[in-house]
Each structure stands twice: as C-alpha cells, then as structure tokens.
Amino acid sequence: MRYELYYWAGIQGLGEFVRLALEEARADYVDIAREADGERAMLRLLDSKDVEHPPFAPPYLKAEELLIGQTANILFYLGPRHDLAPPTEAGRLWAHQLQLTIADLVDEVHDTHHPIASSLYYKDQRPEAKRRTADFVNSRAPKYLGYFEKVLIRNKAGSEYLIGANLTYPDLSLFQVVAGLRYAFPRAMTRLEPKYPRVTALHERVATRPRIAAYLSSNRRIPFNEHGIFRHYPELDVDT
Numbered sequence: 001m002r003y004e005l006y007y008w009a010g011i012q013g014l015g016e017f018v019r020l021a022l023e024e025a026r027a028d029y030v031d032i033a034r035e036a037d038g039e040r041a042m043l044r045l046l047d048s049k050d051v052e053h054p055p056f057a058p059p060y061l062k063a064e065e066l067l068i069g070q071t072a073n074i075l076f077y078l079g080p081r082h083d084l085a086p087p088t089e090a091g092r093l094w095a096h097q098l099q100l101t102i103a104d105l106v107d108e109v110h111d112t113h114h115p116i117a118s119s120l121y122y123k124d125q126r127p128e129a130k131r132r133t134a135d136f137v138n139s140r141a142p143k144y145l146g147y148f149e150k151v152l153i154r155n156k157a158g159s160e161y162l163i164g165a166n167l168t169y170p171d172l173s174l175f176q177v178v179a180g181l182r183y184a185f186p187r188a189m190t191r192l193e194p195k196y197p198r199v200t201a202l203h204e205r206v207a208t209r210p211r212i213a214a215y216l217s218s219n220r221r222i223p224f225n226e227h228g229i230f231r232h233y234p235e236l237d238v239d240t
C-alpha cells in the first residue's frame with residue numbers, strides 16, 4: 001500500500017512526527033504537498049464535500065479507504081502496522097498516552113511564539129512571547145523533560161527506549177522534540193539537557209538508527225525554519 005501524507009510542504013511542523021514513523025518503517029509514501037501542485041491538492045481534499053470524515057487540519061494520512069487526521073491518531077494507526085507499537089492493548093494505550101503528552105508539549109512550544117493568537121504575526125505578540133517563553137524554558141520544559149526522564153527510568157526493560165525493549169513511535173517523537181528544542185532554544189537547552197541524560201541519550205540513539213540517519217541527511221528532511229513549530233528567535237532564547 002502507498003500512503004499519502006498531506007501536510008504543508010515548507011515546514012517540519014506536526015507532519016514531521018508522521019514522516020519519522022513512515023521513514024523508520026520504510027513505508028511506501030508520497031508527501032503530497034511536496035509534489036507539483038500538491039498543496040492545492042491537499043486543500044482540495046480538506047474542502048471536498050465528498051469526504052465523509054473530514055479532517056480539521058493537516059496532517060492527515062490517506063491509507064487506502066481511510067482518511068486519518070490528528071497526529072497522535074495517525075501514529076496510533078501506523079504503530080501496530082509497522083512494528084512501532086507495543087504488542088498488547090495496555091502497551092498501545094501507554095504509547096498513545098505518551099504521544100498525547102508530547103502533543104501537549106508541542107502545543108506549548110507553539111504558544112511560545114504565538115501566545116495570543118495563531119492568526120497574528122509573531123511580531124505583533126513579541127512582548128507576550130517573551131513572557132511566555134521565559135515561563136516555558138524555566139518551568140514547563142523542565143517539567144515535561146523531567147517527566148520523560150522518569151518514564152525512561154521506570155521502564156522495567158531497562159532499555160534506552162520509552163516502552164519495553166524496542167523502539168516505538170513515541171521515541172521517534174521525543175527525538176523530534178529534543179531536536180526542535182535544541183534548534184529553538186540552544187542557550188536554554190545547553191543549561192537544561194544535562195539534567196535529563198536519558199532523554200538526551202534517547203535522542204542520540206534514535207538519530208543514529210540507520211533509516212533515521214539516512215532520512216536526516218536526505219533532502220526529504222526539511223530544515224527547521226521560522227515558519228514551523230520550533231522557531232529560533234534569539235531574543236526569546238533566554239538563559240535565566
């Protein structure tokens with residue numbers, strides 16, 4: 001089966017969490033918006049009256065007859081099909097729970113540069129972004145990173161992964177979170193990272209997996225930029 005991934009062409013954004021899973025699975029997929037006229041095709045599908053279960057926003061994944069929206073939901077679908085999820089129901093719920101927590105974290109990262117409204121430009125909410133980011137790097141990021149460190153410590157399998165002995169899709173997403181936080185807040189992360197050695201080790205472990213390493217050095221990996229979720233605005237990267 002050839003999957004069709006629908007997501008904005010110029011950014012990693014939420015689509016990247018899906019791309020990483022598809023790449024690790026070596027799944028056959030087309031990144032539709034990056035094809036000629038692809039973004040228009042993506043919007044056409046979003047607006048089509050013929051879609052019975054319309055997604056609210058990208059990313060969405062077409063898998064034969066299914067059209068699946070919501071990043072965590074897409075991963076919930078892909079995980080068991082590509083050996084990226086635990087085998088038991090309890091394990092799959094745990095993976096989904098971790099993924100939803102990552103979604104919460106990602107929302108808060110978005111709000112560092114858009115604390116008032118997504119419809120406004122960053123430059124129109126700069127003072128609020130500064131306050132929000134200071135709280136994020138001093139309070140929220142440590143709380144989330146500390147949580148994932150604790151999950152890694154409590155994994156009875158004693159592996160470097162979040163769940164059991166093997167890689168599952170939340171590991172790929174946590175890798176992306178660390179990469180994104182390093183890009184957005186390099187000064188703050190230099191201070192924070194030593195406190196979360198297992199999270200940092202997991203990032204390295206994922207980055208060096210052969211399929212992920214090949215993906216990261218390919219032109220399929222869109223560089224971070226100031227249109228996505230993880231944005232580097234030096235004035236926000238406080239180190240207090």
Ligand SMILES: N[C@@H](CCC(=O)N[C@@H](CS)C(=O)NCC(=O)O)C(=O)O
Nearest residue numbers: 013014057058059069070071072103
């Ligand atoms: N909770 C959704 C959020 C989807 C979302 O916010 N997509 C953004 C791009 S990153 C979008 O295009 N939003 C349009 C809108 O919110 O109006 C998910 O995880 O997939």
